Amino acid sequence: MADLRPADDNSIPADERLYVRIYPAPDSVVPVEGGGQRPNTGSIKGRDRNEPMSVDLGSLCTPEQTRDRGTNGNFHVAMLTAEAVRQLGFRIVRDPVVDEPVPNPGHALILGSRGNSDDDLEGALTKGEYSKLARIARIVIFTVQQQEPGPGS
Amino acid sequence: MSDSGLPDFAQPPVDETALSIQFAPIPGFSVPHFGLYWASVRNEYPRFELQQPVPNVTEQFGPGVPFGRQLGIAFLELPEIRCWFLDESGNRLVQVQRDRLVHNWRKVTGTETYPRYPALRASLEKEWERFCDFLKGEKLERPKINQCEVTYVNNIEYGKGWKGYGELDKVVAALATPKPKNRFLPDPERVSMQVSYCLEENVGRLYVSFVPVIRGRDGKEILQMTLTARGAPKSSSEEDVFGWLDLGRKWIVRGFADFTTAEMHNVWGKQ
Amino acid sequence: MSTAAATNRVTPPVHSHSLQQSGITANASIPVGGMEQWRLEAIQKVIGFGSLAPNWDSYGSEAPTRAVKQTAINLLLSVPGQLFPAPLIVPVSGGGYHFEWSVGDRELEISIESDCHIDALRVEHGMPIEDGPYRDFPALFDWLASH
Numbered sequence: 001m002a003d004l005r006p007a008d009d010n011s012i013p014a015d016e017r018l019y020v021r022i023y024p025a026p027d028s029v030v031p032v033e034g035g036g037q038r039p040n041t042g043s044i045k046g047r048d049r050n051e052p053m054s055v056d057l058g059s060l061c062t063p064e065q066t067r068d069r070g071t072n073g074n075f076h077v078a079m080l081t082a083e084a085v086r087q088l089g090f091r092i093v094r095d096p097v098v099d100e101p102v103p104n105p106g107h108a109l110i111l112g113s114r115g116n117s118d119d120d121l122e123g124a125l126t127k128g129e130y131s132k133l134a135r136i137a138r139i140v141i142f143t144v145q146q147q148e149p150g151p152g153s
Numbered sequence: 154m155s156d157s158g159l160p161d162f163a164q165p166p167v168d169e170t171a172l173s174i175q176f177a178p179i180p181g182f183s184v185p186h187f188g189l190y191w192a193s194v195r196n197e198y199p200r201f202e203l204q205q206p207v208p209n210v211t212e213q214f215g216p217g218v219p220f221g222r223q224l225g226i227a228f229l230e231l232p233e234i235r236c237w238f239l240d241e242s243g244n245r246l247v248q249v250q251r252d253r254l255v256h257n258w259r260k261v262t263g264t265e266t267y268p269r270y271p272a273l274r275a276s277l278e279k280e281w282e283r284f285c286d287f288l289k290g291e292k293l294e295r296p297k298i299n300q301c302e303v304t305y306v307n308n309i310e311y312g313k314g315w316k317g318y319g320e321l322d323k324v325v326a327a328l329a330t331p332k333p334k335n336r337f338l339p340d341p342e343r344v345s346m347q348v349s350y351c352l353e354e355n356v357g358r359l360y361v362s363f364v365p366v367i368r369g370r371d372g373k374e375i376l377q378m379t380l381t382a383r384g385a386p387k388s389s390s391e392e393d394v395f396g397w398l399d400l401g402r403k404w405i406v407r408g409f410a411d412f413t414t415a416e417m418h419n420v421w422g423k424q
Numbered sequence: 425m426s427t428a429a430a431t432n433r434v435t436p437p438v439h440s441h442s443l444q445q446s447g448i449t450a451n452a453s454i455p456v457g458g459m460e461q462w463r464l465e466a467i468q469k470v471i472g473f474g475s476l477a478p479n480w481d482s483y484g485s486e487a488p489t490r491a492v493k494q495t496a497i498n499l500l501l502s503v504p505g506q507l508f509p510a511p512l513i514v515p516v517s518g519g520g521y522h523f524e525w526s527v528g529d530r531e532l533e534i535s536i537e538s539d540c541h542i543d544a545l546r547v548e549h550g551m552p553i554e555d556g557p558y559r560d561f562p563a564l565f566d567w568l569a570s571h
Contacts, residue, residue, distance in 0.1 A: 023481045025473070027512035027524075041533055042514040042522020047483045049518065049537070071482045127545045128552030131533060135550055171448045207447050237450065246450055255448045306449055345457050367464065369452030372471030374464065377453060 001119040005111045008091035014083035017058030018092070018108065019066040020044055020137065022076040029076060029139055037142065039078045041134040050116065052109040052123035053133070055080070057094070060106030063141050070102040077141035084136045085110055090129070159403060160410040163422030166378075167267040168368075169259035169306040172277045172398055175209065176296035176389070178252040179288065187236045190249060190287050194280075198238035198247060206235040206250045211300055212384050214355040247280050254296075256280050259306075263370060270402050278395065298389040301357075302381060303401035307409070308368065309376040314420040318344050324376070325363065326414045352404055356397070357384015359404045361412055378412075380405040454497065462510035463500055470496045473515040481517045488519045488538070495540045496521045502561060507569050528571040532564055 020039070022028050028043040046053055056066045063077040082092055091111040097104040110133070112125030125133075191201060235250040244265060248255035256277040258268060285295060309315075315323040319340030322328040346363040360381045368375050382401030386393040410418070456464060476487035488496070500523075503511075512524040519538035524531060531547040544564050546553050 021482065023515065023517075025514045026469075027514050030512065040512055040514050040522065040524060042516045042524075042535060045516050045518075045522070045535075047481070047485050047517040075482065127533070127535065127543055131545055131547060131552045169449050169451045171450075173448050210447075248448065248450075253448075257448070257450050259449075259451045302448065304447075304449060306451065343457055345455075365456040366453035367456055367467055367471070369454070369471065371475075372468035374456060374468075379449075 001115060001121065003121045005091060005121050005123050006093050008086065008111075009093045012057065012082050012092050012094065012108070013059075014081070014086070016082040016092075018055040018080045018082060018085065018110070019058060019061070019063050019140070020053075020055055020078045020080070021066055021069075021071070022078050022139070024074065024076050024143055024145055029142065032138070037139040038137050039076070039134050039139065041131045044078065044134050044137065045130055050122070050124050052111045053125055053130075054095075055092075055108050055110055056104065057106040057108050061104070065106075067141055067143065069104060074143055074145060076139055076143055078137040079140045080133065080137045085133065088129070088132050088136070089113070090133075091123075157403075159406045160418075161424040162418070163424060165267055165421055166307040166309055167305060168308040168377075169257060169304075170267075170270075170273055171255055171257045171302070171304040172273060173253060173255040173300075173302035173304070174277075174281065174296070174298055174394060175211075175253045175300040175302065176298045179293055179296060181293050182251045182288075184232065184234070186291060186293070187234065187249065189291065190284070191236070191238055193287050194238055194247065194283065198240050198245075200239040200241070200243070202237040202239070204235045204237060204248075206233045207253065209252055210302075210383065212358050214351070245276070247284075249284070254281065254284055261370070274395065274398065274402075277398075278391075281391070281394075296389065298394055299385060300383060301386055301394060301397045301401060302383040303398055303405055304379065304381045305405050305409070307378040307380075309378055309417075310373070311375070314417050318342065323414060323416050326412060329414055350404075350408070352382065352384060352400070357382055357401065359401075359408050361408055378409070380408055454501075463503070466500050466510060466513060467497055469513045470500065470521060473513075473521065476515060480515070483517055485515075485517045486519050488515065488521060488536075491540055492520060492536055492538060495536050495542065496523075499523070499534065499536065499542070499561075504562075504565055504569075508565065525565075525568060527568050530568050530571040532568045534564075 022039050022043045025043070028040050029037045030040055032038050044053070058079070063079065067073055067075050067077045085092060093109050093111065095107050095109045097107045109123060110125070111123035112129040113121055114124040114126040114129070116122055116124065191198070233251065235248055235253075237246050237248050239246045243261045244258060246257045246259075248257065256273070258273055258276075288295060309324055311317060315321070317340065321341070321344055325346070343365045344363065345365065346361075348361045350359045350361075352359060360379075360383075362379045364377050364379070366375060366377045367373070382404045384397065384401070386397035410423075454467060470493060474487055474490070474493045478486055480487065508525055508527065514522050516522045516535060516537075521536045523534045529549050533545040533547065535543050537543070544561075546564065546567060
């Protein structure tokens with residue numbers, strides 16, 4: 001089993017906020033004991049389960065920008081801290097997006113430990129790792145639905 | 154009334170129709186023939202889906218015969234399949250298995266208009282002729298038909314003439330009797346009903362069922378009223394086969410009108 | 425590949441309570457008689473997510489396919505109804521579903537991927553307790569019920 005993941009980027013400080021866009025299904029958000037809300041595990045899973053998890057660095061974008069980038073703004077936003085993510089054993093690396101239709105200089109990746117078909121580590125997350133991240137995340141923008149969530153005009 | 158003399162509705166709640174011709178399993182008809190047949194209809198039916206085959210079903214009559222229909226125990230070679238051949242929209246399909254051909258029309262989006270029986274019959278005639286020509290071309294024997302079946306599936310939606318199972322008497326004529334004033338039971342939570350009738354001279358049966366269902370395309374809970382007429386034509390001639398289908402359809406339309414109330418007939422635009 | 429070829433598929437045997445294609449009819453429906461309200465609402469949610477618009481998640485995902493929807497409905501119909509509360513249900517990027525049941529300190533997360541693969545995760549006191557392959561479905565609910 002080879003670890004092909006890049007090293008954790010320690011230029012991302014412990015108090016860095018990491019934002020994640022959440023589709024606002026009725027069950028996407030669950031209450032947390034003691035107050036606040038967190039995303040449901042399924043809400044933070046990315047489209048390609050073989051890829052690391054995409055987040056935005058709070059030092060380079062606001063949660064509103066995360067919510068609105070390439071969308072009509074009708075999404076929730078969850079937040080994790082770099083410190084809490086690293087305490088769970090994840091690595092965080094910068095992954096700025098420069099040449100897509102909507103550039104995102106604050107784009108970053110959370111790297112998990114799910115092995116690929118050769119058992120090599122490339123950064124994909126296990127189902128348990130998604131569950132752990134969902135439980136430490138907190139909703140920072142809850143958008144009351146005015147219209148169907150979707151792409152920006 | 155339509156020009157066929159049968160009750161006619163401007164907006165019937167028809168969601169799907171199926172016209173089926175069942176026959177003795179065609180000797181030699183096997184997996185490759187499904188592909189060859191598809192090649193002959195692919196222009197019109199470019200999509201396919203494989204399904205489990207439906208059982209051979211024959212209506213039985215007479216003393217000493219178990220009530221109702223009998224599932225056939227035909228020892229068939231493996232693998233047995235049923236293939237759907239669908240047009241691009243999915244509204245029309247032809248189903249083929251070794252002992253049956255079915256032609257369906259159905260709503261897919263829910264906005265389609267029921268095309269009426271004459272058009273469906275004409276379409277089945279065309280598909281049946283095409284199927285028989287195909288068999289002939291492959292040197293397979295012409296089907297020996299033993300049952301015909303006509304099925305109409307109607308979606309009776311809440312809020313259109315009735316609001317819930319406490320008002321089922323507004324839908325089902327047999328229930329439209331005055332409710333006792335001091336009755337004990339509350340309005341029913343749900344109701345299911347199944348009734349069967351023998352067709353004239355025992356040429357088949359009509360089955361009528363009311364079942365609450367969740368509709369697959371939109372998740373709406375509706376009352377599904379299904380009428381199925383099934384029986385044996387006098388012979389395998391096209392005249393007798395399509396004559397039986399016409400009879401089955403007559404019983405379905407009359408049965409539908411008898412079973413449902415005048416109020417609902419108004420909702421459906423009875424002519 | 426033509427659109428026609430892309431939509432061709434094989435339908436595996438359906439369970440008796442799944443989306444019912446009653447004999448020769450093609451449109452699917454699920455008999456409701458006696459169904460618990462939570463199960464009915466859960467199935468309706470699953471069907472509703474089948475109509476999500478393309479790019480609903482802003483990452484290019486399509487709505488769950490009919491096969492995935494069918495798998496999800498089969499799963500809901502298989503849950504022992506009397507013992508469990510309604511699950512949380514969300515669509516998952518890529519075209520899948522995610523279900524969560526909570527009983528006491530135990531949670532059961534079941535996901536259905538866009539290829540109809542089913543995976544499950546048990547969680548106790550907020551901690552995932554295994555990351556192995558999908559386990560026997562009844563055993564998972566036995567575990568959840570025995571909290």
